[in-house]
Amino acid sequence: MNGWTKKMLRVDLSDGSTSIEEIDEEILQKYLGGRGLGAYLVYTEVPPDTDPLGPDNILAFCNGAMTGVAVPTGGRSSLSTLSPLTGTIFDANTGSQFGVRLKWAGFDALVIKGISPTPVWLEISDSGAEIHPADELWGKEIPGTVAALKERGTATVSIGPAGENKVLFASIADEKGRSYGRGGVGAVMGSKNLKAILARGKQKPGIADQDIFKFVNYEAGKMVTASPRTSEGLPEFGTSVLVNLMSWYGVFPSRNFQRGKFENAEKISGERLRDEYLIKRGACWSCPIGCKRVTKTKTGKGEGPEYETIYALGSSLDIDDFDTIIDANYLCNRLGMDTISCGATIACAMELKERGKLDTELAFGRADLLLKTVEDIACRRGLGDEIAEGSKRLSARYDMPEVSMQVKGLEFPAYDPRGMQGQGLLYATSNRGACHLRGNMLGPELLGAPKMLDRHAPSGKAGILIVMQHTNAVIDSIGMCKFVNFAIGDDFFARLMTSVTGVKYETQDLQLAGERIWNLERLYNLRAGFTREDDNLPPRFTEEPLKEGSSAGHVVHLDEMLEEYYRFRSWSEDGVPSQKKLKALGLDTLEMEQADA
């Protein structure tokens, strides 16, 4: 089969069994692969009351039809699970070579369940999976683990000490720090006593219509070259290009979102990163954009930091020492932790201290304590053990939940929604919690992509957000990167899907698939007990106007937008999809089967 391989590799670590299954072609066509296929697998195989760190949770590594196909940014893969941090259905996405090599080994999906009695690592080839003992790898940082397996292959993802210690925001990453980053997927892997997975496939997937594919791919390449965002901004600065821009718009958070402005933004900007720290650019497989940064500080070297990291380990902590921020980024990458949740939870601890709830020397501006704190979290030492549980649990422990900047347990990325109404709605309605990658409101609200909207106007934002949420679900599912969406849109994705898979897709087919995926994730969360009350924002965003900067005086008008959002989606006032909608999406039968089960 072209594009998809139609094969799924299953591994049960409890009994050491492995098997290869056919994937129903209709499922691939309906859910596209990647995040969509992962959502289907979690929905059908993991009851929401499952212990996320128990043997019945699964890690579903899923590829899209474009993963491993030489299209612009065709190197993305997805990982779905029940998150130990949020309790929601969750998917994380990476540009690591691992997904590509898994696809080239002949698998659209690798599904791992069970718990190994002893530490193990997995080796994936076209003949299946082999389980190897990992006692000598256990305890190693990620680069050391990958290096130890280098002779067997180069596409390896691993957990670090944070995953082994089940830090609730532990990640899974390759040696460069390209991660399945958020939601504690690394803790799930650690709970299974699984240290690393190596994939070494070589067989590239077939293309259904080479002539059309070549032409559409050529045109897509032209668009990427023509866009200054994909051909200049991101290649030259990486995502850190956003520091000064967001600061100018008054949405660059500092001091745990107590402020939307950071006076020293210039000191931690993309411009400074380029001028003083950049060694060279990096790119994921088949990516013409190349937003990755290989950087060097006085004491370290590695990839990053991303824009979100600069906020989380920098401005949000009131730290402007760029060397320390970058070193903390390297450290998170080596130890295997999501930098956003790590930094945001440290910021929560700092505010607890500021408000007299927490007795610690950790405080805003204490750059000197940052590296030690990061290590303490990964090793669950002292206060680090409490921070390792994420900001929602930490703030609850000290009876001050309002200082936890999270939605559904997932900490915020680096855009203050008080200056971007649609972004606020995006955070509140995201199926995996406060996330900027579930829909792109940065484009229409601040960058003018595809068109510039009034960022402070709540009315009508729900309509465009819904389309954005579907488009991002599609991109995550077909195995491409959201950044390419700055240059090409749904029409290109549809033509690429058609030419690669041989299945006719039009733009509206993909939007429908995106809507199906979104609603399926919603159904899962509803079964898990999430309600309208959880489609919410911390009171700081709805009650406390920003005091300075170009977004001063604004709060998020969430209730108004949420009412529109539910109505536009044909959901009830409680946020439950109507039967009519489920039927239109082909989800009614699936939903009834699960209800019966």
Place this chain on the structure above:
Amino acid sequence: MLKQFQKFGSDLFYRGLTSSHGGNMSIRMGDRIIITRTGSMLAHLEENDLIEIGLEEDDSNIMLASSELVVHREIYLNTSALAIVHVHPPFAVALSMTVEDSIIPIDSEGSYLFRKVPVVQTEATVGSKDVAKIAGEILREYKIFMLRGHGCFSIGPVLEEAFQWCSSLEESSKIYHYTRTLQAAQATISEKGLGELEYRKHTEDYDVW
């Protein structure tokens, strides 16, 4: 400054020299450029649509600047221009696809102003480094040139002059088009006589009235 951009942006659109979201303008101020935002509407420019960025060096505003920034920069670095207009005037664009390497105006005004307008082509036409290189060279000798099938880049010491070259080129292209169309019609008439083409009886007799 905003008023200048608004005035000429509005004129460019309402005179039919570009589409609703097409075209861009810039001015040079020392080592900085003020350029229209990518995707902005020239007829409805607001303060946020003017993006300041370095003449040679990128900064964060690269995410907002027009996709033709690369061409504007190369022009400023190689010519004495202080203002640039880039639009897609339909008659000139159509004409550019019927000539080999230049548009030679046949009207008096166009001939006086331009004498010749070079027409060049490249594989990639939007935000293209190839176009930038050619533009930087060609505008040392000419004040406007056509990118075949795409549009024109014109320069001047101020926006008004760059605007004038676009406007005049389009007028010359219209005159060229109307003239050649009428000449073709005239040739047909000479060949076949008016009788076959006219709708009236006594067509041949009218010239003796």
